[in-house]
Amino acid sequence: MYLVLARKYRPANFDEVCGQKHITDVLQKALKENRVAHAYLFSGPRGTGKTSVARIFAKSLDCEKGPTVKPCGECDICRAIAAGTSMDVLEIDGASNRGIDEIRNLRENVNLTPSKARFKIYIIDEVHMLTADACNALLKTLEEPPAYVKFFFATTAPEKILPTILSRCQRFNFQPFRMEELESKLRDICKKEGIQIEDGALKQIYGFSGGSLRDALSILDQLIVNADNKKILYEDVKNFLGLIEEESVEEILKCLTQKDIRKTVSLFHQLLAEGKDPVLILDGLVKKLKDIILEKISPAAGAVNANSKPLPSVFKDIDIEPLLNAVSLIIEYKDRLRRENLPVLLSEVMFLRLSRIMGADGEGAAVEKKEPEAIKEKAPSANKVKNGGEDIFSLPVKTAAAVKKKPEEPAAPVSSGDKNITAGWNEVLSEIKKTKPTLEAALREGSPSKSEGNTLFISFRKTYGFHKSIVEKPANVKVIEKALSRITGSKDIKIEFVTEDSGESMADSSEVKKILKFFNGEIVKLEE
Amino acid sequence: MNLKESREFLVKTKKQGKIAGAYIICGGNKNQRDETAVFLSMLLNCRQSSPCFECEACIKIKKRIYPDVKWVVPSKSILSIDDVRNVKEEIYITPYSGEKKVYIFNVEYMKDEAANAFLKILEEPPAHGVLVIASSNISFFLPTIVSRCQKIRLNYILPEHGEEMASAGEQFSEILTQARSGNFFGMFKSIDALVKGKEREEVEEWLGRVVLIYRDAYFKRKDIAPELLIDADSETDGLFRNESGFEDVIEKILELKGRVRYNINVKLGLDNLFLHIAHM
Secondary structure (H helix, E strand, O other), rough: OOOOHHHHHHOHHHHHHHOOOHHHHHHHHHOOOOOOOEEEEEEEOOOOOOHHHHHHHHHHHHOOOOOOOOOOOOOHHHHHHHHHOOOEEEEEEEOOOOOOHHHHHHHHHHHOOOOOOOOOEEEEEEEEHHHHHHHHHHHHHOOOOOEEEEEEEEEEOOHOHHHHHOOOOOEEEEEOOOOOHHHHHHHHHHHOOEEEOOOHHHHHHHHHHHOOOHHHHHHHHHHHHHOHHHHHHHHHHHHHHHHOOOHHHHHHHHHHHOHHHHHHHHHHEEEEEEOOHHHHHHHHHHHHHHHHHHHOOOHHHHHHOOOOOOOOOHHOOOOOHHHHHHHHHHHHHHHHOOOOOOHHHHHHHHHHHHHHHHHOOOOOOHHHHHHHHHHHHHHHHHHHHHOOOOOOOOOOOOHHHHHHHHHHHOOOOOOOHHHHHHHOOOHHHHHHHHOOOOHHHHOOOEEEEEEEOOOEEEOOOHHHHHHHHHHHOOHHHHHHHHHHHHOOOOOEEEEEEEEEEOOOOOOOOHHHHHHHHOOOOOOOOOOO | OHHHHHHHHHHHHHHHHOOEEEEOOOOOOOHHHHHHHHHHHHHOOOOOOOOOOOOOOHHHHHOOOOOOOOOOOHHHEEEEEEHHHHHHHHHOOOOOOOOEEEEHHHHHHOOHHHHHHHHHHHHHHHHHOEEEEEOOOOOOOHHHOOOEEEEOOOOOOOOOHHHHHHHHHHHHHHHHHHHHHHHHHHHHHHHHHHHHOOOOHHHHHHHHHHHHHHHHHHHHOOOHHHHHHOOOOOOHHHHHOOOOOOOHEEEEEEEHHHHHOOOOHHHHHHHHHHHHHHHH
C-alpha cells in the first residue's frame, strides 16, 4: 500500500525531526537528566510536528533500552508504538472522544499499571475540542497522576484550552518552518525518492505551504505523480499551483483604470480557464497594487523590489487614494469569497466595483468614445463617486434623497472639511449601524442641515420628536461623534440637534388656502 | 485542472501506485465534482488500469449502488459529527467486493466538531479506505483538513444553464413585475407560493440561480462576450430599469442567500428583497 510522503517520512527519532530545535533539545535533556514531567502540551500550527514529537517522546520513554534519547525502534514496544497497537501508549483523538464519559473511562483506566512498558502514556490529539466538562473532569488526574502515567497533549488551538489545564502542563510552542529548514528537508526527501527538483520550485512550494511540512509534502506528492522523467521544474510547480503571472494582473488593472469592463471580465475568465483560483487572482491584484502605491509614494522604495520594471504610464495618472480604496475593497471581497459558493460571480461584482473606484479619474471622455452605449451608466456612477463612497452600502432611497436636498438649504458659510460631513452622512450612518443599529434607525430620521465651525447641526422634523429624544441621550451622542470623527478624520466634531421649522406656517399650506377659498372665510386663530 | 487533466492525473497516480488516502475535489460545478469523484471510485475498483465503464463495478458505481462506494450527503450540505462518527465505525470493516472502500463527502461546510473529529481519520485512514471531499470552495474548510488531503482543483466555472434556471428566472421576473406595478397583494401571494413547501436550502439554490440570471442580464447590456454568459439567448431585458443599482441588487440577493441558511424568516426576507429591487 502506498503511504503519502508525509506519513512515510514521519520522523522516528529526535534526529529526524525537522527544525524545532528549541523543543527537541529540551525534551532530550529532560530524558537524559531524568526530569520528565507528567504532562506536556504541544501547540502550534498544522504540519509542524506536534503529533510526531509526541510519539517519539513516548517511544523514548518506553523503549526497552530506555529511557533514552535514541529509541531503538526495534524492540517489541517501539514497534508496537509505531504501529499504534501498544497497550500502554494510547493515542486518543480528542475531537471524537470529547465528552465527559470518555474522560471518566480514561480516569478509571489510569489506575491500572502498564502491562509491559515502563510508562502508561496518553497522547490526546486535538485536545482543544474536549468539552469544558471533560476538561474539568480531567483536572485532578492531570495534576497528580500515578507515577507511571504521562500525558501528552497536541493541539492547533491552545487558546481554546482551559487555563487550569494549561497551568498543569509543560508547554511547547511549535513554530512554522523557516524557508531553509523546509527546503533542506524537501531536498532530502526528493533525494531519497530519486527525484530531481529545481531550487525555484522549492521556493514556490515553501511559499504555498505556509511553513507547514505536511502541506509542502502533499504538494510534492502530487508534483511527483505529475513529473515527467522524475524531474520537477519551476514551470511545473507554477502551473500546478495556479500561480498568477504579474503580467496578467497588470493587464487586468490596466483595463480597470480604463473602465473597460468587457475586457476585464474576459481576462478574468481567461485566467479561470487556465485553472487559476479566484482567491489567488485577488492576492496577485493586491500585491501589484501595493507595488504601484509604493512606487508612487517613494520611487526608491519601489525599486527595492528586485524585478521591478518601470511603472506603466497608465498608472502614473491615478491618485493614490483610489488605489488604496481598491486594495481595501479587494481584501474585503477576498474574505467574502471564503464563504461564498458562487466565487466566480462574487469576483465579477468586485471587478465592477473596482472599475468604479479606479476608473474615476477624469478619463470619462476617452471611454465614452469607445463605448457610446455606456453613457447612460456613466452618469449615475460618476455622481456616486463624488458623494464619497456612498455606494459601498445600499441605503434606503429616502435618505439618499434627503442628503442631496439638505445641503442646499441656506447654511452658514461651510468650510471644505465640513462638506465631507454632509456628503458622507450615509457612511456615518452605516458606521453607526455596525455598533448600534437602534441608534441608526432613530438617527436616520434626521439629516445634517448645516455646520458652523466644528459643530454639525442635525435637524429633525417636528413629528419626529421621539427619535430626537433617543438620539440626544449622552451615550448616543458619544457614539455618533466617534463615528463622525472616524469617517472624517478630524478629531473634535460636536453635534447638536435642532427641530426643523416646517418653514411655512399653517396658513400658507395649500390645503388651508383651498378651504379658505371654498368657504370664502378668513383665519381667526391658529392652533396646532 | 479541467476535467480531462484531472482524469489523466488520477490515472497517472494509479499507475504509479500512489493513490493517497484523502482527496479534496474543489472548484468546477457540482456535476463536474461528482463526475470526478465517480471517476476516482471507478479507478480504484475497476480491474483495468483506467476505468472501463463496462464492468459490473463501474456500472454500479455510476448508478451509486456499489456497496463499497458510499456517498455521504448530509442535510443542508453541513457535515455533522455524527456523520463522521458513522464513517469512522464503518471504514475499518474491509470492503465487500472491491479493492478499496471509498467515502465521498458532498459537503459545503463542516461544523467545528465534525472537522476536528475528521482530522485523525483523514490523516491515517486504513489501507483500504479512501476519503473524498467534494466541495465548491476549498476555503470552507479548516487548514488542518486541507493540509491532510491531496487537492484536485477543477477550473472554476459558472453553473450550467438548465431548466431550473429558466423557471427560476421566470418566477423572479413575474414577482418583480408585480412589485413594480404596485400589485403588492399579488407579490406577497406569489412569494408565499414560491416558499411554500420548500426547504431552506432549496430557497438558497433558487436565489443562487436568480443572481446568475441577473448577472447575465446586466452583462448582456454591457456587451460582454456571449460565451461568458450562462444563457445568451434568454430575454432578460425586463429586469432592469436603470443599471446604476446593479451591484447593490446583486449584493442584496447574495446577502439574503447567505442568510437563508440560518435562522431568518425566508418569506420576510424575500418580501424585503423584492420591495427593495422595485424601488431601485
